[in-house]
Amino acid sequence: MALTLDFSAVLERWPSFLDGALLTLELAGIATVVGGALGGVAAIGRRSRHAALRRLCEVYVEAIRNTPLLVQIFLVYFGLASLGFKFSAVTVAALALTINVGAYTTEIVRAGLDAIPRGQIEAAEGLALSRAQIYRHVVLLPAIERVYPALTSQFVLLMLASSVTSQISAEELTAVANYIQSDTYRAFETYIVVALVYVALSFLMRAGFWTLGLVLFPRRRRLGTPL
C-alpha cells in the first residue's frame, strides 16, 4: 500500500484557505470578546443578591453546558429563521459561538471570583469603596488572573470548535476545506493542510493571550512570574 500525497492542487487554492482562516479568526475574536464580557457579567450575576438574577444566570450556564454546540447552532439558526429574522450564516455562527463560550466563561470566572479571599473584600469595604468599585478595582482582575490559563484555553477550544459552524455553511476554514476536497478529490491532503492551519491559528491565539497577560498583569511582568 503505497501512500502518494499530491498537494499541488490543494495548495493552489491557498487564497481560499486564507479567507477561511481569516473568517475563523474573526468568529473566534468576536466570540472571545463578546462572549468573554457576557461571561464576566453572568459570573457576577451568579453572585447577585437577587435570587431571580442568580437563577437566570444558572439556567443559561446549565442549558449551554448540557447541550452540544452543533445543536445550539441549529437552534439559533432555525430559531431566528422561524421568528422571521434573516441573518447570514456568519452572523448566526458568531452569535451561537458567543452564547456558547459565554456560558463556559461564566463558570471559569465564577471560580476565580469565589477564590478571592473574603478579607480582600472586607478591606475594600472598610475603605468605603462601593460594590461596583470593589468589583472593578479589587476583585475582577485578581479573579481573572487566577483563572487566566483556563480561560484562554477555553477561547482556543472555541476557535477549534468553530469548525462546526461549517454545518450551516459559514464559510470558515473547515467549510472551505470541504469545498476544496470535493473540487480536487484530494481529501486527505486538504485536511492535512487544514489541520496545520488550525495549529498555526492556535499558536497565534496563545501568543496573543500571553502578550495580553503581560499587559493585564503588570505585577507578573515586574516580578518575572508570567502566567
Next chain:
Amino acid sequence: MLNQATGTPPDPVVTLRDVHKSFGPLKVLEGVSFEVPRGTVTAIIGRSGSGKSTALRCIDRFETIDRGEIRVCGHRVDAPGLDLRRLRQDVGIVFQSYNLFPHLTIEQNITLAPTAVKGMPRAEARALAAEVLAQVGLGDKLQAYPEQLSGGQQQRAAIARSLAMRPKVMLFDEVTSALDPELTGEVLKVIEVLAASGMTMVMVTHEMGFARGIADEVVFMHRGRVHERGPAAMLEAPTTPELRQFVGSGL
C-alpha cells in the same frame, strides 16, 4: 479629658450601649457597653471567643447587631438608614491579615480609596501616599508589590492605607497576631506614634505589655460581656479572679 467649662467628658467618638449579637444559637455579645472619648486609646482584651473581635467589627458594621445601640462619629450604626460608606470614611480599620491588594503596588493600594471614593486628583493622592508611607517608615516602598514586603512592612502599609482616608477613629483587629515576634515591634511602634499624635483608637490585642503602655482605658471582655473596665493600671492589680487569671496566663 474633662471639659473645663462643664466638667463633663467630651462627646465620645464611639459609644456602645447594651449591644447584643448572636451567630445562630451562639450568643457572642450579651450586653456590651463602653465608650471611647476623642483622642484616647481603648484596648479590648480577653480570651479567644470572648467576643472582643466581634465587638470591634460591630463598630464598623462588619457585623449587624441584634439589639442595643452603637454611635460612631455621629452615625447611628445600628439604624437601618445608616449611610455605610460615610461611616466607613470616618472609621479606619486594620485587620490581622493585612489584606493589601496583591495586584496593586503599595502606592496604588493607598491611592485607590482617596481617588475612587473621595475623587481626589491622582497627583494629590500620590503625594498623600508618599506622606502616609513616610509616616509608617516605608517611604521607599511606593513602587513595591505587597508580596515583596515582610509581614511587618505589609501591616504598616495597611495602616498607611487606612490613614490616607483621614479617618476620625482607627480600629485595629489583632494587627500583630499574624506576625513573628521580631516583626511585632515595628508595627506596635507605628501605632504608638499614631496614639501620640492624638488619633482616637480602639484595638483588640493580645499584647498585654503594649496595652498597658498605650491604652487610656482597657476593656476586659469575658463570655460576651464587659467584665472589667478601667485605666490600664487595672492590669497591675486585677480585682476579679477572671482578669487575674487572664493577665496571669498572658505573662
